[in-house]
């Protein structure tokens with residue numbers, strides 16, 4: 486494992502597995518948009534680093550076809566098992582998941598057509614982000630594509646404002662920062678690819694209104710469930726206050742007259758020089 490590797494702040498619980506699977510489903514449309522724009526050829530070799538329980542391996546699998554391969558890289562053993570089960574259940578024969586550190590994958594260098602990550606940078610401190618991008622870039626064949634997808638909270642607004650929204654978002658942000666996360670990483674993606682030496686860098690931002698019934702409507706509540714112990718350990722809030730605010734926010738978000746503007750989904754991709 487790389488010395489720059491840090492623990493995943495949201496942990497490996499069943500709650501977090503289920504959250505990641507629901508989140509991946511909610512982000513499929515935007516991910517498919519980017520992959521179609523990049524134009525992945527049948528027979529390509531692709532990697533999804535920090536793939537979690539599914540990541541975008543299903544979308545890559547369809548695009549690379551029977552002659553291609555997709556490798557998922559994941560460090561959390563429970564997510565590796567879950568991803569392998571999901572792949573078997575979906576019959577994705579061209580996909581394999583390896584248990585490895587994304588900062589030091591052990592995969593062959595200069596060998597892949599597409600190397601992708603989603604929502605891994607957001608959890609890493611700057612030195613680890615740098616190491617991740619260098620590792621991803623080193624896996625690419627000349628002419629291969631590096632693709633990144635991250636959130637940026639610039640647009641994350643609830644209207645009308647509610648005291649429980651303000652308090653829970655502030656608490657979550659503080660705990661996430663203390664754990665090394667940066668929820669504004671999205672805006673930096675194109676610049677990072679340029680610094681890495683990627684060519685033909687493109688960037689796209691999607692922003693949606695999170696509707697009732699969609700995973701993203703209650704994303705903040707799910708994040709707090711996954712980091713429940715860390716939030717309580719921050720000593721900013723007692724368990725009963727936390728539960729009361731979560732119930733109040735849940736009711737506010739279930740009200741059709743509440744508007745929730747989601748986080749930006751930022752995508753950037755570029756090519757390794759031929």
Ligand SMILES: C[S@@+](CC[C@H](N)C(=O)[O-])C[C@H]1O[C@@H](n2cnc3c(N)ncnc32)[C@H](O)[C@@H]1O
Nearest residue numbers: 493509535536537540559560561586587603604
């Ligand atoms: C927010 S989740 C995103 C999962 C997936 N990419 C998606 O978008 O659905 C971050 C994932 O990265 C994994 N992870 C964190 N640090 C890692 C590392 N150094 N190497 C491999 N995986 C890592 C976590 O275990 C988790 O599954």
